Amino acid sequence: MSEERGAKSANIFDVARLAGVSHQTVSRVLNDLPNVRPATRARVEQAMAQLRYSPSPAARALVTRRTRTIGLVTPGSAEYGPTSIAINFTVAARSERYSVDTVAAPDPTPAAIRDTIEGLLRQRVDAIVLIVADVAVLDVVRGLDLSVPVVAAAATQRRHPQLVSIDQYRGARSAVRHLAELGHTRILHIAGPPRNPDALERIRGWRDELAARGLVAAAPVHGDWSAASGADIGGSLPLEPGDAVFVANDHMAIGLLSALRGRGLDVPADIAVVGFDDVPEAAYLAPPLTTVRQDFQALGELMMQKVLVAVEEPDGLTEDTPIATHLVVRESTRPAR
Structure with missing residues (x-):
């Protein structure tokens, strides 16, 4: 009796485990999609039969x-x-x-x-x-x-x-960790819009990594993701040689690099800069930009x-x-x- 109840309550994950495949493969078999080997399809169908599996009523209605x-x-x-x-x-x-x-x-x-x-x-x-x-x-x-x-x-x-x-949070921490391990003790942050989830997680990662190293976090300065906002912020950002800036995306970092050149500050000799995204242009900037790549x-x-x-x-x-x-x-x- 208990076996029958278990069979009736089987789900797509149970089928995947019994067949030794991913749940995505089970879904492809259910939808009769290509790119499933005949032997794999047969194994999935056998597992469904053994478990007496069928999609839920809600799924069948869909x-x-x-x-x-x-x-x-x-x-x-x-x-x-x-x-x-x-x-x-x-x-x-x-x-x-x-x-x-x-x-x-x-x-x-x-x-x-x-x-x-x-x-x-x-x-x-x-x-x-x-x-x-x-x-x-x-x-x-x-x-x-x-x-x-x-x-x-x-x-x-x-x-x-x-x-x-x-993982925006750990990505931000990796950027700040890199700068701290290079010896930078003052690491500023140019953040994205204050209500953007990615920007907030990058701020959290920046703050937590600084705190873990006993370094002070100044208030982040918010941009709007554009190169223009990075340049505007970079024109007045209080910086001294030896400082570093973690920028919440590469386009704002591009604007920052332009502003720093205009102020006579050399990157990376005076100021270190790390971006986020790894846009296609990042490797071809002057200097090429250290950044966090997203998949x-x-x-x-x-x-x-x-x-x-x-x-x-x-x-x-x-x-x-x-x-x-x-x-x-x-x-x-x-x-x-």
Whole structure:
């Protein structure tokens, strides 16, 4: 009797474990998608039969009206990070034979995001994916009760099954650790917008790494992610030779480098600079920029994998570990004088 109850309650993860495959592979078999070896497909089907597995009633209801279209809500800007996430998610969705209906939301407030989501639901999308640019939207995501799955890309201390992210916090700590190990004791921070989740996690990482080393954290100065804001801040940032600046993205770092040249300060001889993102131009600046690389391809693929699981097993979502970053050391940093 207990075996029968267990079989009836089997989920996609149980099938994956028994078949010795990932839950994404099980989802591909359920959706009759390509790129699954015949032997693997047979093993998954055998596991489903053995466990008497079938998708939940909610998932079956989704299948009957599926349009194979995902609604993607992006910030209303052309910033490198959100744009890269959107591109890589779209590529991942197409590889799973889904199309993506992308809507830019210039107003990132909760009310505007709700309106945007309602518009996508009227188009009968199978899932909603959001790239979050305002912390207030995180509460909206957690509180949404829709007829389709919702997945969001947002960095936050509070993990949630619907959220995926790149580890902004540890990325920031790695940048500050690099500067401190070079002998810099005064490390300033040019931060992103004060309500942006990624910017807040980078501030938290910067502060915590300084605190762990007994170094003082001055108040961060906020920019708007643009090179122009980095240049404006760099023109008046109180700096002395031997200081270092951790900049929350590469474009603001590019503006800072320009401003420092205008002030007669040499990078890295006088001031060390570290950015974040590793934009394509970073390796070709003068000097080439030390920065923190984000794996946007991995994030886009993870977002799509979570959508697939949510469609097949609405109650099967689990919390994911943030994707690791990688510090890329170039010529904008050197040991402090």
